[in-house]
Amino acid sequence: MEIKRIIAATILSGLILLGFDYFMPKPSPEAKQTGQAVVSISGNPQTPSASASTQQDDATVVARRIPVSSPDVKGSITLKGGLLDDLVLTKYRETLEKDSPLVRLLSQPGTAEPSYVVIGWDNAQGSNAVVPGLNTVWQSDDQILDPTHPVTMHWDNGQGQNFIIRLSVDNHYVIAVQQVVENHGSTPVSLVPYQRVQRDYEAQGGSWTEHEGPVSVVDGRLNDENYKNLREAANHPDHTYWAKNGTGGWVGLSDKYWLTAVMADPTAAVSASFGFVPGLPGSAGSYRVGFTSQSPQTIMPNASVTMSSHIFAGAKVVSLLQGYSRDLHVPDLDKAIDFGWFSFLTRPILTLLHWLYTHLGNFGLALMALTLIVKIILFPLAAKASQSSGRMRLLAPKIKEIRERHKDDPMAANQKVMALYREEGVSPASGCLPMLIQAPIFFCLYKMLYISIDERHAPFFGWIHDLSIPDPTNIFNLFGLLPFDPTQYISMLHVSVWGTALGLTFWLLQKQTTVAMDPAQARIMQFMPLVYVFFMSSFPASLLVYYTWNNLLTFAQQAFIQSRTKLPVPVATSKKGR
DSSP, rough: OOOHHHHHHHHHHHHHHHHHHHHHHOOOOOOOOOOOOOOSSSSSTOOOOOOOOTSSSTOOOOOEEEEEEEEEEEEEEEEEEEEEEEEEEEEEESSSSOOEEEEEEEEEESSSOOOEEEEEEEEOOOOOOOOOOTOOBBBBOOBBBBBBBBBEEEEEEEEEEEEEEEEEEOOSSSEEEEEEEESSSSSOOOEEEEEEEEESSOOOOOSSSOEEEEEETTTTTTEOOOHHHHGGGGGSTOOOEEEEEEEEEEEEEEESSSEEEEEETOOOEEEEEEEOOOOOOTTTTTEEEEEESOEEEEOTEEEEEEEEEEEEEOOHHHHHHEEEEETTTTTGGGSSSOTTTTHHHHHHHHHHHHHHHHHOOOHHHHHHHHHHHOOOOHHHHHHHOOOHHHHHHHHHHHHHHHHHHTTTTHHHHHHHHHHHHHHHTOOOOHHHHHHHHHHHHHHHHHHHHHHHHHGGOOSSTTOOOOOOOOOOOOOOGGTSSOOOOOGTTTTOOOOHHHHHHHHHHHHHHHHHOOOOOOHHHHHHHHHHHHHHHHHTTSSSSHHHHHHHHHHHHHHHHHHHHHHOOOOOOGGGSSSSHH
């Protein structure tokens, strides 16, 4: 029974490792600049916004840009279209190099990876007012958008309606938006304001460990999709894949560590949606997520209407997201972080890891301290499982003797074995329940390392300068002494120092828990630590540190438990013929 469990666990582990390699997100190919024409920025993709026939509404006009500057972000807003299309994060760089560029979150149309926020209006059914479009050049007397200087942009459509966008930025990642329409005409106009995050390149999704792509919370319910599903909207009449009506909420595009989202006023009745508009031949098309007002806003003559909202563009720091949810009354903004099915476990674990990191100053040490704390908490369960396994191992010689004595009568042998179990108070399944209870906790630890922004570019000791990427050492090129990269020829030819250490700890655990088995099975089991070395050397270094340290703690824990594990009825004094 013990041998079968080991073999089953081995096979399952191999399948998990293979599946991990399959489901992990592949590096996106270098985006190519296509020079595509951007499809209409209206709320309804199939209905292009009308534009004023003025000299300013000209695709060839080069408009002024207004700089954006705050402690955590910098960039600019273009007066052409009023787009927020240039934003970098001042506290995060692409790599560890000192001259590495800052992480870019938003890019202008026409660049390699256009991504921007659109603020605008659509005509309601039956209304024919001229509304601002992509080529509309807004006017502004302001010179900079920073925490002490808001910006006001305005545009007159020449028919009596004046459109105004007011923006203000805080010290972190949020821009407050006010959309105002003043009607100086003689007839009412009916408009539908909208805000949208738009990405005009072929985006790649995440993996089973973390979600990347469209995400929203409307009426307290989390909704997320992947980019592949959104592309199905290209065949829909309105290019919408998903839509939901609600009060307040937020909609955005989530990356592993970053989020760009539009947040509705908490009292506003809005319609959130995910969609995809196909582009011209040879272009990637346009992913669009955002919200519109559920009902048209009718502006009577000599009256005005204002709609308030917010834009979040920044890092997915848990404390910041939770603070914005509280202060702006935006529901569950921290759900942009993929806590997973066991979020009730992942959240406190991530919070504790961040606290440890803050106090220890080293993410690797914080991870090791967290692993030790979890081991201590789970010790009673682990002890029960180890005691059951230990007792089974102590009974193995007697079970072998019984089966050899009754090799011609398997039924009688099984009856004798079950009687032995009852006499010794041992249940073959007693170790399974504690393991099942522990499994979700260790999965949360594993998942947490993929969603924690603290891990990004976090150094450890020695040659590990970034725990979020694989250990760069490789025994196949003598740890860099030979000037070639073996993984260029075969991807599995990467065996790092920490990967080797992990394999040694798996070997120690295997020696500690091995039971008697036939030679063929023993040879198969001997190769398993080597399999782990080859498969897991390409994992992020933090995972290798975690698993190696966890295996060492497990080895010490089991040695302690087994030294105190005894059978209620020692085998040596058991009744003969049992």
